[in-house]
Amino acid sequence: MEHHDEDTHAKEEGGFLVFENGKITIRISETCCKSCGICIEFCPTKVLEPRDDGFPVVVAISKCNDCKLCELRCPDFAITVEKVAD
Amino acid sequence: MPVAPVTKVVTGYLRPHKRFPSVWCAGCGVGIVMGAFLRAVNSLGIDRNKIVVVSGIGCTSRMPVYLDFCGLHTTHGRAIAFATGIKFAKPELTVVVIMGDGDAIAIGGNHFIHAARRNIDLTAIVVNNETYGMTGGQYSPTTPQGSSGSTARHGNIEPPFDICDLARASGATYVAREAVYNARRLETLIAGGIKKRGFSLIEAVSNCYTVYGRYNDFKSQIDMLRWQKEHAVPIQSWQKLPPEEKNSKFSTGVLFQKDAPEYVDEYDKLIERLGGKTGGAKSES
Ligand SMILES: Cc1ncc(C[n+]2csc(CCOP(=O)(O)OP(=O)(O)O)c2C)c(N)n1
Ligand code: SF4
Ligand code: SF4
Numbered sequence: 001m002e003h004h005d006e007d008t009h010a011k012e013e014g015g016f017l018v019f020e021n022g023k024i025t026i027r028i029s030e031t032c033c034k035s036c037g038i039c040i041e042f043c044p045t046k047v048l049e050p051r052d053d054g055f056p057v058v059v060a061i062s063k064c065n066d067c068k069l070c071e072l073r074c075p076d077f078a079i080t081v082e083k084v085a086d
Numbered sequence: 087m088p089v090a091p092v093t094k095v096v097t098g099y100l101r102p103h104k105r106f107p108s109v110w111c112a113g114c115g116v117g118i119v120m121g122a123f124l125r126a127v128n129s130l131g132i133d134r135n136k137i138v139v140v141s142g143i144g145c146t147s148r149m150p151v152y153l154d155f156c157g158l159h160t161t162h163g164r165a166i167a168f169a170t171g172i173k174f175a176k177p178e179l180t181v182v183v184i185m186g187d188g189d190a191i192a193i194g195g196n197h198f199i200h201a202a203r204r205n206i207d208l209t210a211i212v213v214n215n216e217t218y219g220m221t222g223g224q225y226s227p228t229t230p231q232g233s234s235g236s237t238a239r240h241g242n243i244e245p246p247f248d249i250c251d252l253a254r255a256s257g258a259t260y261v262a263r264e265a266v267y268n269a270r271r272l273e274t275l276i277a278g279g280i281k282k283r284g285f286s287l288i289e290a291v292s293n294c295y296t297v298y299g300r301y302n303d304f305k306s307q308i309d310m311l312r313w314q315k316e317h318a319v320p321i322q323s324w325q326k327l328p329p330e331e332k333n334s335k336f337s338t339g340v341l342f343q344k345d346a347p348e349y350v351d352e353y354d355k356l357i358e359r360l361g362g363k364t365g366g367a368k369s370e371s
Contacts, residue, residue: 032106036113041308042267071092072269073311075117076107080093 008061019058024066025082026058033078039070095128096121101154109148113307115266115292116146119213122269122290123182124153126277137180140169142194144186144220145294146213163193166201169208177207177350180280187214187228191247195227202256202285206349209279209286212249215294223297234301249289254342259284261342265291265314268338278340284348291318291336 010019016027026047035054045063048056048070056079058064066083100106110116127137137155141147143162150157156179160168169183190198190212201208217235218224225235225242228249232241250261260282262275272290279286293299293310304310317335319327324337354364 034107034112037306037308038113038311042311068092072121073118073267074093075110075114075121077093077096077117077121078107 008058010058017055017057019061020084021061023083023085024061024064025084026061026064027080027082028056028058029076029078030055032076033074034076036075038073038075039079042073043070092121092125096124099124099127099134099154100152104152108152110145111294111296111307113311114145114294114296115215115290115311116149116213118266118269119146119184119211119272119290119292120149120152122266122273123149123184123211123276125273126280129273129277130280132180132280136178137182138169138172139182139184140165140172141184142186142189144189144218146184146186146215146219146292147189149184163189164197165189166194166197166208166210170197170201170206173206173208174350174353181208182280183208183210185210185212186219187212187216187249188218188226191249191252192227199252199256202253202258202287204349205257205259205284205346207283207285209276209288210253211276211279211288211290213290213292214249215292215298216246217294217298219294219297223294223301236297236301239301250287250341253285253287257285257346258287258342259344259346260286260340262287262340263289263291263336264338265318265336266293267311267314268318271338275340282343284346 008019008021015031016029019026040048040050040056047060047064049059051057068081070079071081134155139150139153139155140158141150142160142165150159158168165183165185169181173181214228216228218226223236225238227247229235229242231245250263253261260279264272264275276288279288293307295307295310299310318338319335321337321339321341357364
């Protein structure tokens with residue numbers, strides 16, 4: 001989790017890893033995610049990377065364009081993307 | 087906990103007391119189909135008490151267990167038979183049948199073709215992972231010729247069914263196919279099938295690395311989705327491909343649609359003709 005871009009803030013909240021930069025909030029469920037890697041592999045702008053254990057973490061939130069493809073493809077409803085401001 | 091709309095829609099339909107994560111393997115396409123299905127239901131605004139989800143047995147058929155709808159988890163291969171009874175008794179309900187390829191067209195093949203032939207208003211979603219997932223990767227009627235499985239270690243010598251061709255030839259009035267990789271399009275196709283009155287079939291091309299991919303040189307679930315991305319071709323473009331490429335790729339979208347009399351309607355007409363009282367929707371009110 002070392003290479004976040006500068007404006008990413010990560011925290012743990014109610015079983016989720018939450019990444020935010022004031023514009024986009026990405027939440028990943030620590031109970032539901034099975035670390036399959038689908039969200040990481042098929043993100044068109046490469047916002048995510050696997051941690052050592054395979055769990056997806058946000059490394060470049062500023063590149064997220066709110067397409068929600070990770071959310072649509074996650075078989076476990078474990079990742080959500082929310083636009084909070086323009 | 088605020089969550090974004092896509093997932094909020096889905097989680098809103100899940101049974102609150104069920105424990106998650108689901109039983110499915112990491113990256114299994116069945117979960118992607120479940121998401122697409124629930125978003126389709128939401129987009130159509132169907133009351134959750136007016137929809138029944140029926141399944142048989144298999145990895146795919148675990149799905150109704152998680153859904154806060156009316157549901158029936160039946161025996162292997164018999165989901166369509168139960169669904170037919172439900173639709174006949176309560177035609178006002180939306181009845182969706184979710185099955186694996188084995189469930190639907192191996193052991194349940196006879197129910198499948200006859201429900202299509204009658205054109206009873208059911209929506210069948212067949213999750214085609216080209217194998218018997220739950221029981222360990224035996225080859226199924228959709229396993230491609232030459233592919234391997236736990237019961238075909240030296241390659242399957244049988245030619246497969248094309249589920250969509252089978253449905254169309256049997257009389258289905260809505261036939262569609264999409265890869266789970268294209269989750270949004272799958273959602274739209276499922277919504278189209280539910281909306282269409284008559285027997286609708288949606289084939290969701292899925293990925294089972296655990297017991298199919300391993301036998302067939304795929305490296306992971308992701309590798310299988312990459313394969314889908316490269317081989318799923320919208321029907322209009324697929325039709326323009328040269329024959330050899332047509333065989334190596336698969337067509338997606340609404341492949342066939344027609345209008346034909348629906349079975350329960352025809353039955354009601356028969357009763358009326360004979361001077362009796364029609365059942366189901368009409369007697370409810
Ligand atoms: C009457 C009967 N025969 C056989 C079985 C064993 N069985 C359970 S699931 C299954 C096949 C599952 O394959 P499929 O329907 O393709 O679904 P998947 O698990 O791949 O989603 C079989 C043969 C059974 N439960 N009942
Ligand atoms: S797609 Fe879902 S389950 Fe898979 S790694 Fe991403 S968040 Fe986890
Ligand atoms: S065995 Fe295959 S079909 Fe069954 S849950 Fe695992 S990946 Fe999915």
